Amino acid sequence: MPHNDTEQELLPGQRAAVLVNEGPDFSFKIQSLDRPTVGPKEVLVELEVTGICGTDLALAAGYLGKPKSIIGHEGVGRIIAVGSASSSVAIGQRVGVGWLRDSCGSCRPCMLGGETRCQLQIFSGRMVEGTLATLTVVPERYIVPLPEDLSAEQLAPIMCAGVTAYKALKCSDASPGSWVAISGAAGGVGALAVQYAKAMGYRTIAIDGGEIPKQKCLDAGADIYLDYEKETDLKAAVTRETNGTLCSAAIVCAGSAPAYEAALTCVDYFGTLVGVGITPPTSKVAFHPLALIDTGIKIIGSMVGSRADILEAVEFVRRGLVTPKTVTIGLDELNQHIKKINEIDGKLVVRLSG
Structure with a gap:
């Protein structure tokens, strides 16, 4: 009783x-x-x-x-x-x-x-x-x-981490088979996002820094790993690795303004940037409105x-x-x-x- x-x-x-x-x-x-x-x-x-x-x-x-x-x-x-x-x-x-x-x-x-x-x-x-x-x-x-x-x-x-990753991918409205970028892909949410993206039928580009994160991302199922510490132009790197295709969506799990700003450049026309990474209170994300107006890119915040x-x-x-x-x-x-x-x-x- x-x-x-x-x-x-x-x-x-x-x-x-x-x-x-x-x-x-x-x-x-x-x-x-x-x-x-x-x-x-x-x-x-x-x-x-x-x-x-x-x-x-x-x-x-x-x-x-x-x-x-x-x-x-x-x-x-x-x-x-x-x-x-x-x-x-x-x-x-x-x-x-x-x-x-x-x-x-x-x-x-x-x-x-x-x-x-x-x-x-x-x-x-x-x-x-x-x-x-x-x-x-x-x-x-x-x-x-x-x-x-x-x-x-x-x-x-x-x-928390798993459902946050899964919900962000749901919010992206990306079609199965399309490219999806995961920024901060070796972190707690990011590594799960890579796994969920693969399970949901996406081709996944993991973005993080260093050789140890690289192996973690590839082990999680990423198709491509891009080291932001080595790539001066992420958009060019994505285009190079995908034979000319940008991403239908980018999921930003990293908690930094530069991560958001760089990920936006990787999103294709009519694609979606989904933010789940929390930046420090003093950190502000900046981009020109034409980055959205010209491309039709949507920016969505997703919480758990x-x-x-x-x-x-x-x-x-x-x-x-x-x-x-x-x-x-x-x-x-x-x-x-x-x-x-x-x-x-x-x-x-x-x-x-x-």
Whole structure:
């Protein structure tokens, strides 16, 4: 039987990585905390793992405003308790907890089917406590059911990085068989974007810098690798490598203004530039309006994905078409690895319990 709200106070607490020294020198302190209180229409999830995302670093560094003391938003676990008014979920159900923790369902963006643009959206780690803890509370109406036949380590990266890559490609409206450029292709989102692009039938140009990223991109399925550190003119390089064809779409996963500006030059007439990489607050992207007017190029910003997008993205993993590469650590090892996620060969996943 589900625990009621009063019983929560009698049960053991939780372990969490608590953010300290918010800013450039941030770190985490592993602490034992009280068990979270579960509201009538909420569920309590015991998390098995959580992935670490570049957005977590931005939160911890203070780039996205004041974060909560517990960040994280790529959690996978099981429901262990439900609120007194919850009725549509079951104890033991496997669920995911992502960046978007809740949406109102009634504002104009929500009514138009865009819950990721909800005007009252709630973000994990930014407005409510995130997933770097053994326990977390989620609104019953916003749980993401996950399949049983994949490991938690494979599922965690899809909750943010994977669905972000997949949704960006969906937004591009590129036709299967056309060329798609992935800028920042060796990063957490970029490497998954290369895999999803291949699985969705695109020919993929991976853009990054260095020989190690080159091998990562080719291993992920890229048809062509372009090293931006060696190419002075990316447009010319794309044209050269594709025998004269530009890209139907470019997905910018890199968080820099030059990456956006260079990627735009690689997009063909009537193509689409999709931005998911977050630049620092002081960084501004600049281009002349004629770059759009003359070519008909569209620029779209894409942010994670809806619950339906997550389930679609997971199906690619179930079918073996996308295989997230992960490196798993314990909660006590977090401080040793979190600032090195760009050096890790795969997505960093923290094991919390189980």
